Amino acid sequence: MREATRCVLEANSFLKNSLKPVLYLIIAWLLGMSTYGQTGQGYIDYDKVVRTLPEYEAGQKKLELRSKILEDSIKPLIVHYFDSTQHEVERIVNIHRKMDSTEIALLNDDFRKIEKRIQNLQDYAQVELKRAREAIDARLKDIVSKKMEQFCIETGIVCLGEKEAVLYCSDCTDFTSDFIGFLER
Known part of the structure; x- marks a missing residue:
């Protein structure tokens, strides 16, 4: 059970760290699109x-x-x-x-x-x-x-x-x- 919890925490941490750049890119793209409209x-x-x-x-x-x-x-x-x-x-x-x-x-x-x-x-x-x-x-x-x-x-x-x-x-x-x-x- 401990190992499963540890595995879930590592996966969660991995997703947080690896998705941050993707999330930032999506936000930048959305801001760029709204700015482009203007x-x-x-x-x-x-x-x-x-x-x-x-x-x-x-x-x-x-x-x-x-x-x-x-x-x-x-x-x-x-x-x-x-x-x-x-x-x-x-x-x-x-x-x-x-x-x-x-x-x-x-x-x-x-x-x-x-x-x-x-x-x-x-x-x-x-x-x-x-x-x-x-x-x-x-x-x-x-x-x-x-x-x-x-x-x-x-x-x-x-x-x-x-x-x-x-x-x-x-x-x-x-x-x-x-x-x-x-x-x-």
């Missing part, structure tokens, strides 16, 4: 990522402020237009007379000039807001691009792009949450 290719949801950036919020506030300033510069002209129109109509009604064709033409011409100025200012405001939006978007794209490069280096990802740019990819992983976590560090 070093392939993937994508991020750019819009979702951008909305988490502090620069995005600052850019939105800047656009709102610029829009308000441009709107405020147009308002007096619109008020003037409506006041002028109302004043002329009241003047004509108060004197109970018809305007001759020259007066009508001059009045219409004045109103068209004011309308044209308002339209030009509105067009200018739209162009200015578009330029400001494009500048902010370019800055955000630059920030995300640089951070994506760092993220790929640190995580060993070979290829990472915007979700909208990926037409088809069978092995692609969505790294949006991981990337947002990286940005928040």
Whole structure:
């Protein structure tokens, strides 16, 4: 009985010692496989990522402020237009007379000039807001691009792009949450 116990203990010891390297190889292989899954290719949801950036919020506030300033510069002209129109109509009604064709033409011409100025200012405001939006978007794209490069280096990802740019990819992983976590560090 002692010999059987001793034989079982030796066999147990032998298995422990000889299986350790095999066990370590299996663990290393499993870790390598899980790491390999993350070093392939993937994508991020750019819009979702951008909305988490502090620069995005600052850019939105800047656009709102610029829009308000441009709107405020147009308002007096619109008020003037409506006041002028109302004043002329009241003047004509108060004197109970018809305007001759020259007066009508001059009045219409004045109103068209004011309308044209308002339209030009509105067009200018739209162009200015578009330029400001494009500048902010370019800055955000630059920030995300640089951070994506760092993220790929640190995580060993070979290829990472915007979700909208990926037409088809069978092995692609969505790294949006991981990337947002990286940005928040």
